[in-house]
Amino acid sequence: MVDFKYYTPTEVVFGKDSEAQLPGLVRKWGGTKVLIHYGGGSVVRSGLLAQVKKQLDEAGIAWVELGGVVPNPRLSLVYEGIELCRREGVDFLLAVGGGSVIDSAKVIAYGLQYDGDVWDIYDGKHTPVASTPLGVVLTIPASGSEMSDSAVITKDEGLVKRGCNSDLCRPRFAIMNPERTYTLPPYQTAAGVTDIMMHTMERYFSHDDDMLLTDAMAEALMRTVKECGEKVLADPQNYQLRAQIMWAGSLAHNNLTGCGTTSDFATHRIEHELSSTFDATHGAGLAAIWPHWAEYVLAENPTRFAQFAVNVVGVPNDFKSPERTARAGIAAMVDFYHRIGMPANLPELIGRPATEEEIAEMAFKATRGRTVLLGNLKKLGYDDVVAIYRMANKA
Numbered sequence: 001m002v003d004f005k006y007y008t009p010t011e012v013v014f015g016k017d018s019e020a021q022l023p024g025l026v027r028k029w030g031g032t033k034v035l036i037h038y039g040g041g042s043v044v045r046s047g048l049l050a051q052v053k054k055q056l057d058e059a060g061i062a063w064v065e066l067g068g069v070v071p072n073p074r075l076s077l078v079y080e081g082i083e084l085c086r087r088e089g090v091d092f093l094l095a096v097g098g099g100s101v102i103d104s105a106k107v108i109a110y111g112l113q114y115d116g117d118v119w120d121i122y123d124g125k126h127t128p129v130a131s132t133p134l135g136v137v138l139t140i141p142a143s144g145s146e147m148s149d150s151a152v153i154t155k156d157e158g159l160v161k162r163g164c165n166s167d168l169c170r171p172r173f174a175i176m177n178p179e180r181t182y183t184l185p186p187y188q189t190a191a192g193v194t195d196i197m198m199h200t201m202e203r204y205f206s207h208d209d210d211m212l213l214t215d216a217m218a219e220a221l222m223r224t225v226k227e228c229g230e231k232v233l234a235d236p237q238n239y240q241l242r243a244q245i246m247w248a249g250s251l252a253h254n255n256l257t258g259c260g261t262t263s264d265f266a267t268h269r270i271e272h273e274l275s276s277t278f279d280a281t282h283g284a285g286l287a288a289i290w291p292h293w294a295e296y297v298l299a300e301n302p303t304r305f306a307q308f309a310v311n312v313v314g315v316p317n318d319f320k321s322p323e324r325t326a327r328a329g330i331a332a333m334v335d336f337y338h339r340i341g342m343p344a345n346l347p348e349l350i351g352r353p354a355t356e357e358e359i360a361e362m363a364f365k366a367t368r369g370r371t372v373l374l375g376n377l378k379k380l381g382y383d384d385v386v387a388i389y390r391m392a393n394k395a
């Protein structure tokens with residue numbers, strides 16, 4: 001078990017009436033003028049945006065709004081947000097939406113506390129030292145951004161998608177009402193389920209082998225999300241199922257399931273090039289890559305993959321061969337992805353194979369121009385990443 005720090009300062013308010021606590025939470029965390037940040041319209045259609053505005057009005061809390069965050073959020077809107085907040089004297093950011101909205105708000109929050117170009121943080125030229133406080137009203141369980149230390153943004157020119165990790169950006173509070181997720185399209189529900197599982201899988205597949213408690217929690221979380229994910233697609237308004245998935249989404253990425261393990265996150269880094277290049281949904285991109293990453297790195301720790309196969313995916317243990325058990329587990333995950341409507345390779349994700357040029361470019365960007373290695377279970381350089389994209393490219 002490796003040493004760890006566990007820091008989750010986000011105040012979670014979970015349940016059917018959780019939104020009612022919004023004005024009190026904004027006040028508690030010092031908000032006097034709020035930017036309400038949201039996406040492409042789901043919160044308008046659902047009435048949530050109108051409800052949030054009404055609540056703030058009734059509490060006498062001033063606000064301005066900025067909608068239009070797209071999935072795989074863009075830096076250009078962040079710049080707009082920074083300008084708007086400075087002009088209006090905003091001192092609190094409220095993200096009403098999913099990972100894209102939350103991340104966009106997090107980057108605005110960094111930008112408000114920095115005189116230079118906020119992209120400097122993503123270019124390695126500046127380390128953030130402060131961030132304007134932000135809160136979340138979550139509408140899609142997936143990214144875990146409502147409790148995570150991560151903010152992922154895409155620079156419009158060159159479609160460069162990068163993440164930054166710092167405790168500074170962890171939301172002050174997260175309001176989570178599972179009923180708000182009833183309207184999610186099946187594809188987004190399934191992509192969310194995939195992403196949630198993957199955040200724990202990225203922490204689970206390591207060389208460390210003596211973190212029994214973390215393993216037990218991680219396996220329970222992955223099993224729960226897998227089972228409830230499949231069921232909720234047939235029963236989208238089932239509160240119990242939606243609630244399990246929503247809570248798991250936060251726990252999967254607030255590092256609870258990473259205590260004592262060395263995280264990998266190569267699948268994420270490889271996927272981010274798919275969502276920036278093809279504007280793919282992040283969770284779907286993960287499903288298209290993971291089985292191939294798993295095949296590629298399996299030999300590094302076959303018993304770990306076998307444990308996952310038995311304890312999470314429920315395949316019988318072939319005691320004579322951990323490799324065979326492991327491969328059966330990967331095949332079962334491919335079946336699972338297909339059952340929930342997710343792709344399990346690149347042609348299924350983007351409707352055609354990627355070209356060799358696209359693969360080379362994505363591998364180049366993922367490894368920051370061949371200067372960094374991805375992952376930990378097996379450290380992957382440019383050639384490894386190309387090999388994984390090629391494996392994923394076969395239908």
Ligand code: NZQ
Pocket residue numbers: 038039040041042043069070071072073097098099100101103139140141142143144145148149150151152180181182183184185188192195253268275282283
């Ligand atoms: O834009 P609107 O109209 O709101 O529609 C959204 C969007 O099209 C829709 N949606 C959200 N809630 C809904 C709803 N539709 C109907 N009913 C609802 N209740 O769903 C679509 C996807 O939303 P998005 O916010 O993009 O999804 P997600 O939460 O999966 O976020 C994805 C982004 O998060 C990043 C990803 O890379 C991607 O950019 N990630 C952020 C992480 C973090 N900060 O910790 C970690 C993750 O690994 C991930 O990289």
Ligand code: ZN
Pocket residue numbers: 143195198199268282
């Ligand atoms: Zn993710």
